[in-house]
Amino acid sequence: MRLNTWGGVPVKQARKKDFANAIRSASVCALLSVAWLVPAAEAVAQEYRFNSVVINGNERIGDSAILSRAGIRRGSVVSGGQLNDAYQNLQNSGLFESVAIEPRGGTLVITVTELPTLNRVRFEGNARIKDDNLQGVITSTERQVFNPAKAEADAAAIVEAYANDGRIAARVQPRIIRRSQNRVDLIFEIFEGDNVEIERLSFSGNRVYSDRRLRRVLGTKQAGLFRRLVRRDTFVESRVDADKQMLRDFYLSRGYVDMRTTAVNGELTEERDGFFVSYNIIEGQQFSFGEVNVVSELPNVDADAYRKIIKVRSGKVYSPTVVEADIARLERQAIRDGVDFMRVEPRIERNDRDLTLNVTYVLSRGPRVFVERIDIEGNTTTLDRVIRREFDSVEGDPFNPREIRQAAERIRALGFFEVAEVNAREGSSGEQVVVDVDVEEKPTGSLNFGGTFSNNDGFGVVISFAENNFLGRGQRLGLSLSTASDAKRYGIKFTEPRLLGRDLAFGIELDYAETDSQYFSYDTNDFVFRPSLTFPVSENGRLQLRYTAEEIETVAREVPVHGLTAAGDIAAGAQLSSSIGYEYTYDTRRTGLDPTSGVLFQFSQDFAGLGGDSKFIRTTAKVVGEKKIFNEEVTLRATLEGGALAWSEGTNRIVDRFILTPSIIRGFEPGGIGPRDVSGTANDPLGGNLYVAARFEAEFPLGLPEEYGITGGVFYDVGNLWDLSDVNYNGGTVVGESGSFRHVIGLSVFWQTPVGPLQFNVSKALKSETFDKEQSFEVTLRTEF
Known part of the structure; x- marks a missing residue:
């Protein structure tokens, strides 16, 4: 790495050359001075007294500043060692390109060549x-003295920044351009190189879980296939420790308390454009x-009352997460009971014979320590109160280390920060x-553009904006705009997750949609307001x-091919419904005792x-249940859902009733099953007041390379839609009102892509009605329960 200077001589070489010349000059002067003083050596012991000091070559730096840095005063007695110290002080000051000190009788001559000033970087x-971003990496700044050593260090820092970005082949050469008035421009010439990708992630020593399963951790x-779009496939050495901890947490949550990573080996390919990374691990035995x-060590705390709170049960697979959750429950109960400074210490007793861990929660008195204050730094956009509200403790409260750790996890879970240290x-x-x-902000907003295409109506545009940390x-x-051919939609959603500083989320939704679906013989205009x-x-x-305030209007198309029932809905015009409601959700996926299963219930x-x-x-x-089996290689999922509509007043229209879509039962078009009006050419689906559906599916690997992101699945769906009570047929001919269960089987292919998880379904209806509209193939953007 060279620093080109004026005259074509590299700065580093020029600096060494000038330094050598200065040393030779100083040595000659010192020898002449010593020879001149030999006759009197015994008397003065190589001491000098200078009545005057002459300084040459300085332009920006004053004489007094140079003398101060040299440590020499006029008229003082100076030894040979002090002269050498003065030379070293000036040379190491970082202000001069070269320094020479020459005694001339009673005069000391100091000659310097000042380093140039940085004009531009x-x-x-x-x-x-x-x-x-690069400006934040380097230390060289404009209008300061140019320092070759600092420029070299800055070049190394830039190389390291590229290495952290997965480009270890990056090279940086700092060069300078001479300007007038002893000024220089510093230019970092950067060759970025290509990403050094991870061609293969492998594991050795794993017997329980396959490489495929551990890679997902x-x-x-x-x-993979989308290596140009996905940046996590680049090799970053600093990420290895985080991955090792992820592996450790994965095994611990499944009872493997002795698991450890003994080594991580990275081998560069011959082309130097990829890495083979191997993790050597020891799994150990699974404990329960x-x-x-x-046990209580506090005189006024009854252990039996607290024993009823814990959720851990004998025989379950051991997990430190479950123990932490129990400790948090016990400490929260202590606060409710007015017991301050109570600490819960889990004492673990290991039984290697039966592979169990006995856990004793000891309730004891902790130290009387209080929270003096909470200092927050690094947040340039996010307000302090957004971070502070994640703490259960405030200034003056008893200090609880576990609460602080949990607050740190909540701050990281916000997704606002690249780094969050507490x-x-x-x-x-x-x-x-x-x-x-200490936090470091990261972007929290996104602007997405998309397109749609219909053979009949051409292209449509989809634009959406989302900001998860609005105004800090x-x-x-969230804002959305869709001009797709079958559904024009305009919406805005706003959520305040901590209303009044409490765990109370306030949301408001405004949505307007115009639908023009090929599956129905009419159009709809729908406006929704929902706080x-x-x-x-x-x-x-x-x-x-x-x-919820919702106004829906059923609109006739230019060519009236709709059935008679739909004609009655169209004649009713726009209808407004004003309702209050509730939704209860029970979800164990994040806080459940078993990391391999979860349950979601909504009512x-x-x-x-x-x-x-109306x-x-x-x-x-x-209700949805999920379970991973065969060492978590296969995922089983079951879903049961249903709905009922009890109508009292108003017009019970098609748009008000339940319509089954492929997200509820696969193998049929939207509205493909259920009662239909066959009186006209439109063959309109009428929906129903009651429905029930069950879906059973399994997802498993197909044996393809994991980097393709492709897995397979099978499914079985069954469902029914029926009941048209309180419906005016308007003279139409209706079939399927009493309903019947349809049965569908099929195969799925799941593909993880940068735009989202795609799902391809090929299905076959085992049982259907003659008037049903089947759909044997569909592509959807997969949703996770």
Whole structure:
């Protein structure tokens, strides 16, 4: 790495040359001075007295500043060693390119060549990392003295920044251009090189879980089909420690307490454009919970009362996450009981014979330490209160290390920060603790453009904007615009997740849609206004209270081919429904005791009649269960859902009733099953007041390379839609009112792509009605339950 200077001589070489010349000059002068002083050596012991000091070559730096740095005063007695120290002080000051000190009788002559001033710092050849980001990496700044050593260090720092971005082949050459008035431009010429991708992630020592399963745990991924779009397939050495911890957490949550990673080996390919990374691990044995007990060392705390709170049961697979959850429950109960400074210590007793761990929760008195203050730094956009509200503790509260750790996890889970570190240190006294929060912001908004295509109506445009940290207040704002041929939709959603600083989410939704679907013989205009409040009611349960005002208009098309029932709905015009409702959700996927399974339950009701044109009660329920088997290689999923619509007043229209789509039962078009009006040429689906559906599916690997992101599945769906009570047929001929169960089997292909998980379904109806509309193939953007 060379620094070109004026005259074509590299700066580094020029500096060494001048340094050598200065040393030779100083040595000659010193020898002449010593020879001149030999006759009097015994008397003066090589001491000098200078009546005057002459300084040459300085332009920016004054004489007094140079003398001060040299440590020499006029008229003082100076030894030979002090002269050498003066030379070293000036040479190491970082202000001079060369220094020479020459005694001339009673005069000391100091000759310096000042380093130039940095006029401008530029970057050339960089595309992957922008100038603003590189400016934060280097220390050389404009209008300061140019330092070759600092420029070399800056070049190394830029190379390291590219290495962290997965480009270890990057090279940086700093060069300078001479300007007038002893000024230079510093230019970093950057050759970025290509990404060094991870061609293969492998594991050795794993007997229980396959390489395929362990790869899904790591944050680093293998290079796949979309390597140009996915950046996690690049090799970043600093990410190895995080991946090792992810592996450790994965095994611990499944009872393998002795698991450890003994080595991580990275081998560069011959072409130097890829890495083979191998993790050497020891899994150990799986442990389960043995005896679980609670013991109190506090005189006024009854252990039996706290023993009823814990959720851990003997025989279950051991997980430290479950133990932490129990400790949090016990400490929260202590706060409710007014027991301050109670600490819960889990004492683990290991039984290698039966592979169990006995857990005893010891309730004891902790130190009387209080939170003095919470200091927050690094947040340039996010307001302090957004971070502070994630703490259960405030200034003056008893200090609980576990609460601080949980607050740190909640801050990281916000998704607002690239880095979030929370640490505690001693405050103004031994009984005070200061909590330091250091964060680094990251982008939280997204603007998406998309397109749609229809053979009949051409192209459509989809634009959406989402901001998860609106104005730094932690609020979520979403805007959407869709001009697709079959559904024009315009919407806005706003959510305040912590209303009044509490765990209370306020949301408001405005949505307007114009549908022109090929599956129906009419169009609709739908406007929805829905504010809501959502709050927790238990550890896994949340309740939403909402109000909904919805106006739907059924619109006739230019060519009236609709059936007679639809004609009655069109004649009714726009209808307004005004309802209040609630939705209860119970979800164990994140806080459940078993990481290989989860349950989601939802139950909702809406009561319409607070004004408007309709009066009804709409009830829906859904339960989903998921289980991973065969060492988590195969995922089983079962879903059962249903709905009921009880109509009292107003016009019960098609758009008000339940319509089954492929997301509810596969193998049929939207509205493909259920009652139909066959009186006209349109053959309109009429929906129903009651429906029930069950879906059973399994997902498994296909044996393809994992980097393709392709897995397979099979499914079996069954469902029924029926009941047209309180419906005016308007003279139409209706079939299928009593309903019947349809049965469908099929195959699925799941493909993880940068645009989202795609699902391809090929299905066959085992049982259907003659008037049903089947759909044997579909492509959907897969949704996770």
